Amino acid sequence: MYSSIATVCLSGSLEEKVDAIAQAGFEGLELFENDLTAFAGTPREAGELIRSRGLKLVTLQPFRDFEGLQGRARERAFDRAEHKFDLMEELGTDLLMACSTVHPDALPGISRAADDFFELGERAAKRQLRVAYEALAWGRHIHDYRDSWEVVRRAAHPHVGLVLDTFHIFSRQTELGTLGRIPGDRIFLVQTADAPRLSMDHLSWSRHYRCFPGQGELQMDRFMAMLDETRYDGPLSHEIFNDVFRMGHSDQTARDGLRSYHLLRSMQSDSGIPAPQPIESVAFLEIAVEPEDLTPLRELLSALGMACVGRHHTLDAERWAAGDVNLVLNTESSFTGRVPGRDATAVTAIGLRVGNAYEAFKRADKLGYEIVEPEDVGASHRMSALRNVDGSLSYIIDDSQLSRTWDREFPLERQPVPQGSLVDIDHISVALSYHDYLSLMLQYRAIFQLEVTPSFDVTDPRGLIQSQVLQNGNGRFRLALNASASPDTASNRFVRQYGGSGVHHIALSTTSLRDASAALHKANTPMLPIPSNYYRDLAARFDLPAQTHAWMQEHHILFDQDAHGDFHQLYTQPNHKAFFIELVQREGYQGLGAPNAFVRVTAQQRLEAARAASDIDSDTGERPA
Numbered sequence: 001m002y003s004s005i006a007t008v009c010l011s012g013s014l015e016e017k018v019d020a021i022a023q024a025g026f027e028g029l030e031l032f033e034n035d036l037t038a039f040a041g042t043p044r045e046a047g048e049l050i051r052s053r054g055l056k057l058v059t060l061q062p063f064r065d066f067e068g069l070q071g072r073a074r075e076r077a078f079d080r081a082e083h084k085f086d087l088m089e090e091l092g093t094d095l096l097m098a099c100s101t102v103h104p105d106a107l108p109g110i111s112r113a114a115d116d117f118f119e120l121g122e123r124a125a126k127r128q129l130r131v132a133y134e135a136l137a138w139g140r141h142i143h144d145y146r147d148s149w150e151v152v153r154r155a156a157h158p159h160v161g162l163v164l165d166t167f168h169i170f171s172r173q174t175e176l177g178t179l180g181r182i183p184g185d186r187i188f189l190v191q192t193a194d195a196p197r198l199s200m201d202h203l204s205w206s207r208h209y210r211c212f213p214g215q216g217e218l219q220m221d222r223f224m225a226m227l228d229e230t231r232y233d234g235p236l237s238h239e240i241f242n243d244v245f246r247m248g249h250s251d252q253t254a255r256d257g258l259r260s261y262h263l264l265r266s267m268q269s270d271s272g273i274p275a276p277q278p279i280e281s282v283a284f285l286e287i288a289v290e291p292e293d294l295t296p297l298r299e300l301l302s303a304l305g306m307a308c309v310g311r312h313h314t315l316d317a318e319r320w321a322a323g324d325v326n327l328v329l330n331t332e333s334s335f336t337g338r339v340p341g342r343d344a345t346a347v348t349a350i351g352l353r354v355g356n357a358y359e360a361f362k363r364a365d366k367l368g369y370e371i372v373e374p375e376d377v378g379a380s381h382r383m384s385a386l387r388n389v390d391g392s393l394s395y396i397i398d399d400s401q402l403s404r405t406w407d408r409e410f411p412l413e414r415q416p417v418p419q420g421s422l423v424d425i426d427h428i429s430v431a432l433s434y435h436d437y438l439s440l441m442l443q444y445r446a447i448f449q450l451e452v453t454p455s456f457d458v459t460d461p462r463g464l465i466q467s468q469v470l471q472n473g474n475g476r477f478r479l480a481l482n483a484s485a486s487p488d489t490a491s492n493r494f495v496r497q498y499g500g501s502g503v504h505h506i507a508l509s510t511t512s513l514r515d516a517s518a519a520l521h522k523a524n525t526p527m528l529p530i531p532s533n534y535y536r537d538l539a540a541r542f543d544l545p546a547q548t549h550a551w552m553q554e555h556h557i558l559f560d561q562d563a564h565g566d567f568h569q570l571y572t573q574p575n576h577k578a579f580f581i582e583l584v585q586r587e588g589y590q591g592l593g594a595p596n597a598f599v600r601v602t603a604q605q606r607l608e609a610a611r612a613a614s615d616i617d618s619d620t621g622e623r624p625a
């Protein structure tokens with residue numbers, strides 16, 4: 001098998017698309033005819049352009065509404081095909097991809113379609129060309145791969161073969177048993193696409209929401225296992241119609257496309273790529289701290305029950321800890337691990353704990369991810385990292401490395417790690433541009449073994465925010481990805497204000513939100529104010545003791561409940577850092593408090609608007625003297 005991608009996946013002109021596809025390292029491409037029609041040069045020049053970049057032109061597509069016609073209309077369909085054959089000869093490709101007809105006059109019948117394709121095969125053979133047939137999920141008569149296969153089988157022509165497109169197969173929930181029994185040499189093209197599970201008509205779903213395998217919810221691993229059985233050995237070609245890809249940066253999309261191709265190959269039995277491992281927990285977060293934020297941040301962490309337990313042996317960096325929470329505050333002015341273009345106090349790295357870091361990096365490398373070695377960032381530690389799409393780093397470490405790092409880099413000072421009510425990093429929430437959203441989704445899901453919860457919309461006062469949670473099985477790793485098409489939602493305000501995507505908040509879990517909120521209150525930590533209407537609504541929704549209810553309202557605590565238990569949450573104010581801290585107490589509860597998210601984003605928006613409107617200095621929270 002070899003890698004290929006359809007030009008329809010990318011934004012830009014044909015030249016830009018071909019460049020991005022070649023740069024990413026693909027071997028072939030499918031030319032979408034629109035890209036040729038809009039191209040300023042001749043078809044011959046288009047073909048030369050593609051070959052000059054070392055790419056194989058896999059197919060010209062799509063050829064529409066061919067089969068099932070009668071009389072003059074049928075003759076016209078064959079004439080159209082001959083025109084495409086002319087084009088193909090000039091372009092230098094031997095394969096025409098035909099999709100099942102949606103023509104209102106097309107007649108049904110497998111045998112009729114097979115006869116049409118036999119005749120087309122005869123004409124193609126005269127010119128040493130081939131034709132491949134695809135069942136569109138919304139085809140008028142043929143919309144099931146088993147029927148398109150039956151057409152190809154009955155046409156029984158060596159120049160006529162089958163196209164398998166994962167979107168059409170899965171969107172109709174067709175069984176895959178038949179697929180495994182198709183001889184691989186009768187399949188001329190395999191098109192790969194993933195998609196979120198949506199309930200809408202097939203055509204709209206396909207034309208707007210496809211995504212790369214690894215970004216959606218279709219069972220690509222099952223498809224790859226069945227494809228293995230056919231012994232197919234042709235192009236594995238992404239065909240993604242996606243509104244975000246059409247807007248986005250072709251280079252980034254094409255790079256992710258090739259990683260997704262390697263991900264598919266890793267699902268095959270003989271791939272030689274190590275299996276994905278679960279992320280066991282978040283070992284630490286590193287925060288680049290602006291000098292003026294250091295004291296307030298230390299005060300906040302102290303109020304949370306954390307303590308500085310070590311100082312870096314050579315750099316201006318401190319390790320703050322409590323329970324399993326570890327934060328590294330880095331105040332080096334020349335800190336090379338900073339996210340480029342971001343000069344606020346912000347999260348610059350995340351430490352992901354796995355069972356075997358070496359195997360995880362081997363997998364990441366085979367999938368085409370860039371690995372940052374310690375010397376690349378001038379670090380004295382020995383941890384390697386992935387470069388995230390926002391410029392931040394994801395260290396991947398195992399236990400032996402982690403204890404060595406703490407011991408060697410941050411000699412223990414004064415006290416041991418406090419073991420109070422603060423337990424762990426409960427979840428991390430990231431705000432992303434839409435384009436980065438799919439990119440980071442792929443990175444996590446391709447490299448690690450994670451569960452994906454269905455995506456949901458948060459109603460921000462300025463628009464919808466799409467949110468999706470990636471988590472491990474044990475509840476110790478949860479990452480919420482957030483993106484929005486509206487420019488002024490909370491996630492996009494972050495992206496605009498802080499020079500791109502990044503960590504938007506850090507949630508810490510506690511065994512006693514009562515103690516934690518009392519300590520924050522005592523330290524005069526400003527909380528995100530929650531309106532009283534929220535508490536009236538809570539009283540209506542839940543049967544809460546009056547005292548508990550009053551305590552929540554007084555301390556701005558939000559509440560939710562699911563079949564597994566209770567959830568309490570509390571937000572601090574960002575106070576001009578790029579991120580803010582959330583505290584949660586969960587008693588079996590599985591989610592992240594999604595039903596409360598609209599109240600939180602509205603409260604944040606109100607606070608920011610009030611700051612902007614008043615003469616309150618947004619840095620100090622005080623009025624200038």
Ligand SMILES: O=C(O)c1ccc(O)c(O)c1
Pocket residue numbers: 061062099134136165191206207239
């Ligand atoms: O949406 C379409 O029309 C279309 C065209 C060509 C394909 O290969 C396909 O899967 C869909």
Ligand SMILES: [Mg+2]
Pocket residue numbers: 134165191239
């Ligand atoms: Mg297709």
